[in-house]
Amino acid sequence: MALLDIRGLQTWFDTRAGTVKAVNGVNLSIQPGETLALVGESGSGKSVTAYSVLRLIEAAGGRIAGGEVLFKGTDLLKLDAAGIRAVRGNRIAMIFQEPLSALNPVQSIGTQIVEALRLHRDIGLRAARERAVELLELVRMPSPRERAEEFPHRLSGGMRQRAMIAIALACEPELLIADEPTTALDVTTQAQILALLRELQQRLGMAMLLITHDLGVVAEIADRVAVMYAGRVVEEGAVGALFDRPAHPYTRGLLDAVRIEALPPGSRLPEIPGIVPSLLDLPPGCAFAPRCGRASAICQAELPALRAIGVGRRHACCHPHLEPVPA
């Protein structure tokens, strides 16, 4: 059984201008111990999908309009407030892009780990403090015992991200949701944090849902990848296969646009024409059709369903770049 199974998720925001269908029918599953990257550009719905899993979306002014989020068979969308609180930070933990705004500025790092532990575990204060230092050691915080006493503003960006990972790991979650965990970091620090996440994930055997806009980060760390566009998954597959043979024209366009190193310097870059459509006013057919060089009449008329093209490979395109591979 999948650890997490998202079925037909719809998350909408009611605004004065109309209903923004930020996530509109997303199906995804994550196996235990697996890293799934959810990749897309701004407004694709990748972060809203992640926030919906932990039901953090109402606070952001959205509502879950349909679907199921099954965590080991339990629908998280049906839990009451106490039920979802018992899952958050415990069996499913989350780390964010900007640790400085996610951490409590007036508590030491150590205290914040202790709090996360004692919220979900029956553990004494002294034991929790010891455990906090162990967790800081686990995330390779330099001088962990001293750092436990530090406040977030005293730490560097990389150390803050390590502290947030330590808090998230306090209760040994089965699933870690990482929302752009390295986007705010410098490239040399990003490489350290990605190496750390990869190591921790293997050591602890937890699954990870990684939200990112950066295909380089996906290549570094994910087992599988799902590409989102305008609130839907348009392609999904193992990282190697999807990077080698992208089927959806959008996936191919994204990969071409970032493979800048392969081009002669100063040459024209392959671009995807046009802009992302407004989620208030989506075209009736495929949302990518207006920007797609392969689009035909059928693309404007009907929304392509996600179809399987082999083991673990799916795409939602009427004119994909490869013929279906027999399963």
Added chain:
Amino acid sequence: MSAPLLELRGLVKHFPAGAGTVRAVDDVSLHVAPGETLGLVGESGCGKSTIARLVMRIYQPSAGSILFDGAELARADRARMQMVFQDPFASLNPRETIGRILEQPLLVHRRGDAAERRDRVAALLQRVGLRPELAQRYPHELSGGQRQRVGIARALILHPAMIVCDEAVSALDVSVRAQVLNLLLELREELGLTALFISHDLAVVRHMSDRVAVMYLGQLVEQADRDSLWHAPRHPYTRALIAAAPRLDPSAARTPRALLQGDLPSPIDPPPGCRFHPRCPLAQPRCRQEAPALRQVGAAQVACHFA
């Protein structure tokens, strides 16, 4: 070699910070030849944006000088040197229409009459790939890519000789990033622009530049033509920057590689000797005491005792 259009000589910018001093830029010398694009790359706090602001006369240097077209940079050069900012939303006045924003520099510099200004704005909007009707719109009505096109149009409206692009595509989604980089490449070619192209992304800098300068904690550590720098980096920091960039090939991405340890030190109290020594895999006792000078090594200028 022709005389440089822009030249920085021993440029220093310090900011007071409580008890200490932020040594944002510490003795940087650079030059950009007419028609050339110099890329400036480095991580946060390396001083690259401070250099952009010094060149644009937003800051005054603490020491050293900036020469433009052979003479000390002066107020009158403002029209000939223009800047494209990272965040087009923060750099466009939200209460003015796009047309008004673009017309402003023409008004300030008293160029043309009302009809000529309107024509120039319309022609430039078209040139950067926007419909002229957008002149009636406000910045919030535009997408990020459209706003950055407006930012580029504003930088070009006075026919500058040089543009300074400070992280001009860093806030854009990848599909839009390629569009904006292509536009910059076309315009540079068409208008014969000289450019200072600043970014944290070495791959983008290499694509856009003829030569590349790498900064670390307020100082230049290496400078070379783009191909030498990319294929044969000499400074250990340049090598680390190239190694740390995420690779787009999943099988290559999984091979182990040497990563820099530690974090960037604070520019308030930079390490003595070579500023990179606490993180450098090659550091020797000498590096702790003696700051290496920038010297010619093969095709590059490198500030390392062991390059």
